[in-house]
Amino acid sequence: MHVVIDLNRCQSYGQCVYAAPEVFRFRGGESLEYDHVPDARYEQAVERAALACPVRAITLGRPSEAVPAPAAGGVR
Amino acid sequence: MSAHRERIVIVGASLAGLRTAESLRAGGFTGELVLIGDEPHEPYDRPPLSKTVLSGRIGTGRLALRTSDLAARWLLGVAATGLDRAGRLVRLADGGSVGFDRLVIATGVRARPWPVAEQAALNGVHVLRGRDDADRLRADLAAGPDRVLVVGAGFTGSEVASSCRDLGLAVTLVHRGAAPMAGALGTAVGSAIGVRQRAHGVDLRVGTTVAALVGDRQGRLRQARLSDGDVVDADVAVVASGSLRNVEWLHGSGLAVDARGVHCDPACRVLDTDGAVVDGLYAVGDVARWRHPLFDGAPTALEHWGNAVDQAETAAHNLTRAPHGVRFNEAVPAFWSDQFGMNIKSVGLPHLADHVVLAQGGFDRRSFVAVYGRDGVTVGAVSVDSPRVMDGYRALITERAAFPPRIDATDSPAFATPSPILEGAARP
Numbered sequence: 001m002h003v004v005i006d007l008n009r010c011q012s013y014g015q016c017v018y019a020a021p022e023v024f025r026f027r028g029g030e031s032l033e034y035d036h037v038p039d040a041r042y043e044q045a046v047e048r049a050a051l052a053c054p055v056r057a058i059t060l061g062r063p064s065e066a067v068p069a070p071a072a073g074g075v076r
Numbered sequence: 077m078s079a080h081r082e083r084i085v086i087v088g089a090s091l092a093g094l095r096t097a098e099s100l101r102a103g104g105f106t107g108e109l110v111l112i113g114d115e116p117h118e119p120y121d122r123p124p125l126s127k128t129v130l131s132g133r134i135g136t137g138r139l140a141l142r143t144s145d146l147a148a149r150w151l152l153g154v155a156a157t158g159l160d161r162a163g164r165l166v167r168l169a170d171g172g173s174v175g176f177d178r179l180v181i182a183t184g185v186r187a188r189p190w191p192v193a194e195q196a197a198l199n200g201v202h203v204l205r206g207r208d209d210a211d212r213l214r215a216d217l218a219a220g221p222d223r224v225l226v227v228g229a230g231f232t233g234s235e236v237a238s239s240c241r242d243l244g245l246a247v248t249l250v251h252r253g254a255a256p257m258a259g260a261l262g263t264a265v266g267s268a269i270g271v272r273q274r275a276h277g278v279d280l281r282v283g284t285t286v287a288a289l290v291g292d293r294q295g296r297l298r299q300a301r302l303s304d305g306d307v308v309d310a311d312v313a314v315v316a317s318g319s320l321r322n323v324e325w326l327h328g329s330g331l332a333v334d335a336r337g338v339h340c341d342p343a344c345r346v347l348d349t350d351g352a353v354v355d356g357l358y359a360v361g362d363v364a365r366w367r368h369p370l371f372d373g374a375p376t377a378l379e380h381w382g383n384a385v386d387q388a389e390t391a392a393h394n395l396t397r398a399p400h401g402v403r404f405n406e407a408v409p410a411f412w413s414d415q416f417g418m419n420i421k422s423v424g425l426p427h428l429a430d431h432v433v434l435a436q437g438g439f440d441r442r443s444f445v446a447v448y449g450r451d452g453v454t455v456g457a458v459s460v461d462s463p464r465v466m467d468g469y470r471a472l473i474t475e476r477a478a479f480p481p482r483i484d485a486t487d488s489p490a491f492a493t494p495s496p497i498l499e500g501a502a503r504p
Binding site: 063 | 116118121123124127128133134137138139140141142143144145146147150152153154381382385410411412414416417418419421442461462463464466
């Protein structure tokens, strides 16, 4: 699972921190930090966190495609 | 032969390029997508590099930005070196080329290097833009240097200094202007933040530049000589003196491109040297120079996370729906900075302002909001540790409310007079 937060939109309500403290946390009073690639065991908590966000700042995704390594291209 | 399948090539595989690709797919684009990136990494989030990464709280492998599958072809670790408009080809550093039907330019910026090459090459001298930069700098900081010199107290430099203090490292922060971040936020707010930087133990030197970086015989940084004659012993230096736009590959293309960026309109459509919209070429993110419809002022590049996202969505909309329903990007610009335990948020374009006024809290209190005006119109607002009030200020900016606006919150000052944006300092 990948997590991306729009920190312009975030207003530090902290609901995600309550829902998944292993993934989201405050630094200082209002600065949110988070793990973009949380451990699989926290996925349900992260989903609850995204739903709990009052300003809908959290985007979750599960991209399944691998991005090819450098020089493995071949489009020409 | 099958029917031609349209190909959109996106040059630049960071936030702006990635979000353009994701928005194209979300908007129903079913043609070929090609993403070209000069870094060997898949798209990652840059803002944490100067904060959680340097402080050692998160690794650079945990900053993934992709949230959907793109069915794209990726060319990573290869820079674009040229654009053949007539042949509709992007030339690559490995000698190859990629044809396109339509093109998105999202090549961003790079850190401005220290201007003296042999000093820049000293061990311990860093810039911070990409995750490889961050990994190298992190390793040097983790080794416990006696003092870190940070050259430039813009947002990146200030955040680097903050991370160094998190690690308990001694930091000297040297800034040409009268206050940290004064170019973006003005002197009053920059000075208020500078007071807090000093309270966190930063040796802040404003109105000062670094004259020379001095190494030992082993080529290791040892000292910096400052413009005021002072000498600072430092074994790590971080040069955070702005950025250079990655536009060299577009020289000779006939597009309106110079060191300020790729000139485009508010729909992200690239302009040519005559100022005409070029069919099928778009620019997004830090490299795009444009004039926001809401503000008077010269076209400018907005090097912020939110602008990259806003422009990506605008460009993708226009790529999938043009020529009907062309949309301008009118989202109010915003950015944030986290440093020294403070959460700084900005809406609008405070750098355009001629005056600034305190609206809530106090410059000497934990939280405050300042409002910015230009020619009697509200153009921006900046808060420290007050993120939940910014929607109201955004509305004032959207309305082009008269400046100074009347703000009568419970924590508003009884009396506040606007001050010139660079009070007490010569305009740079």
